[in-house]
Amino acid sequence: MSLLVVGLSHRTAPVGVLERAALTGDAPALLLRDAAATETVAEAALVNTCNRIELYADVDKFHAGVAELSLLLSHHSGVELEELTSHLYVHYEDRAVHHIFSVACGLDSMVVGEGQILGQLRDALARAQEEHTAGRGLNDLFQQALRVGKRAHSETGIDKAGQSLVTFGLDQIARTTGDIAGMRALVVGAGSMSSLAAATLVRAGVGDLLIANRTRERAERLVTNLGVANAAVIDFAEVPKALDTVDLVISCTGAAGVVITAEDIADAAAAREGLVPLAFLDLAMPRDVDHAVHELPGALLVDLESLSEADAAAPGAGDVDAVTGIVADEVTAFGAAQRAAQIAPTVVALRAMASEVVLSELGRLNTRLPDLDERTRAEVSQTVKRVVDKLLHAPTVRVKQLAAEPGGAGYADALRELFDLDLAAVQAVSGTLGAAKAAGMKTAGAQTVSAQTVNKAVSAQTVGVQATPNGTLAGGGAR
Structure with missing residues (x-):
């Protein structure tokens, strides 16, 4: 590959x-x-x-x-x-x-x-x-x-x-609003990110939790999975009205345009001026919440742009170094395994060709010496097979070792050239014939x-x- x-x-x-x-x-x-x-x-x-x-x-x-x-x-x-x-x-x-x-x-x-x-x-x-x-x-x-x-x-x-983006975003909001425990929250969307957001809010101890989604059944399924008494579903059309009753909104839908406009928020935000702002965490791409909300008094918007500018709590250098080492080791191992796998069909084809030669020669021996007893014939057969196996053992083991190293793909080509192996037969062994790939993949x-x-x-x-x-x-x- x-x-x-x-x-x-x-x-x-x-x-x-x-x-x-x-x-x-x-x-x-x-x-x-x-x-x-x-x-x-x-x-x-x-x-x-x-x-x-x-x-x-x-x-x-x-x-x-x-x-x-x-x-x-x-x-x-x-x-x-x-x-x-x-x-x-x-x-x-x-x-x-x-x-x-x-x-x-x-x-x-x-x-x-x-x-x-x-x-x-x-x-x-x-x-x-x-x-x-x-x-x-x-x-x-x-x-x-x-x-x-x-x-x-x-x-x-x-x-x-x-941290997840949800946790990091909520941490940024909490710097302004204080602890989110006890807040009344609204999650807009019911996909994987919204599900994570809802579960995070439950763990954080929010008060009432509302879920809204264009497909109501998905929102109901999310509430069922949360398994808490303080979660409920509202219709998607009720989101603008619900803004008057919540303290925190997390939105992550797959919509192509803005879902919550500045006009939707203006009255609810104005009523909170001087108090803890109405907070929005927009994790959608493209954005769900109108960027103009940044300018509204009484509202706080944390979106992907502001998250990218914020300073995340940096993980310990030792952990990053350790993970970097793991990645390097795994890349080396994966590359070696892939290169070894690429040469395996060639090795199989070589051994198949050798088996054919052995069978052909034993057949000729049987024709020329038809009077050989079965014991002698079996011993000759085993001897020939052992000779071929021993001759092939060292080169096939070595070529696998060499092929596992960077740049080792050429050893498979050399093996095919030296033994005049049929490339089509090798491809058939590997199961990667172009026609088969096209039929299965396109x-x-x-x-x-x-x-x-x-x-x-x-x-x-x-x-x-x-x-x-x-x-x-x-x-x-x-x-």
């Missing part, structure tokens, strides 16, 4: 760009289908969160892969390629593995060490599987990333040092942006991706 990652996050793009690039509705599924339908991409997965949009792909051509994925991100996000390119980062092969393992451990999160990213990676893999764009390569990668993230949280204190009817279009656009916009010594690749202003 030649792994390529093209994406943007809170580290490379301002919130305004992330907000405009946010993929909502059917856009994530369409992007995945289009990516998997390109000639360069064999598998594709999308990590799409409030502060991260990343395409992971198994590609057969690096430059064409970067160009196609960049254009697809631009096409589906609606952000012009020229602007988007300056915020993109590109990682390839081992550096791409290092990146996803770091993401899984929370090292690349807005709040270092937060554990919610594990659920988001799990959701990304599930979506790719549902769209039939993830095969064995990306499945193994994401499953291993999840294991690495769990290992980091179990073996270090990174989970205690880090989705019919996808709205594909052609490679010719990609090349023209890239030439016009001058993406100009180049490799750096450490394997990280940058285009335009990417890092």
Whole structure:
């Protein structure tokens, strides 16, 4: 697998760009289908969160892969390629593995060490599987990333040092409002982030808790899962009126536009002027709460932009160093395992060819010496097989060891060349014939942006991706 990652996050793009690039509705599924339908991409997965949009792909051509994925991100996000390119980062092969393992451990999160990213990676893999764009390569990668993230949280204190965005945001609000225990709260939305927010509020000891969602059944399911007597559901249309009765609002919907306007809030905020402000925690991307609320007296808005500017409580340097070490070790082990797996079909094909030669020669022996007794014939057969096994043992063991090292893929090619192995037979053993991959991975009817279009656009916009010594690749202003 030649792994390529093209994406943007809170580290490379301002919130305004992330907000405009946010993929909502059917856009994530369409992007995945289009990516998997390109000639360069064999598998594709999308990590799409409030502060991260990343395409992971198994590609057969690096430059064409970067160009196609960049254009697809631009096409589906609606952000012009020229602007988007300056915020993109590109990682390839081992550096791409290092990146996803770091993401899984929370090292690349807005709040270092937060554990919610594990659920988001799990959701990304599930979506790719549902769209039939993830095969064995990306499945193994994401499953291993999840294991690495769990290992980091179990073996270090990174989970205690880090916080979720919900907890961090509530901490920022509490600096102005004081303890949120006993407050009357409203959660708008019923997705994974909203569920986390509701559970966090319950643990914090809020008073009455209201849940509103466009689909009322999902809100009712969330209340049932919370299992507390002080939680209730209100209709989505009642949210503006409910603002008069609550002290705190957390909003995280998948809406494409503003859900709570400054006009909705103005009267409720004005009534609190001089008192503890009506607090809003907006975790949606694009934003749910009108940015103009920042200017309203009697209201306090904490959103992703203000969170990115706030100073999070830094985890201990020892924990970060420990997790960094875990990631480095796991990347090395994963790379070695992948390279060893790549040569395994060649070794199997070599042994299969040797077995055929042995059987052929024993057949000739039986024809030439038909009078040999069964005991002698069996002994000759075992002797020939032992000789072949001993001759093949050292080179096959050694080639596996060499192939597991960086740059070891060439040893499989050398083995095939030396023994004149049939490449088609090797591919059949590995189960990665191009036709089979196309049948299993490509989705019919996808709205594909052609490679010719990609090349023209890239030439016009001058993406100009180049490799750096450490394997990280940058285009335009990417890092």
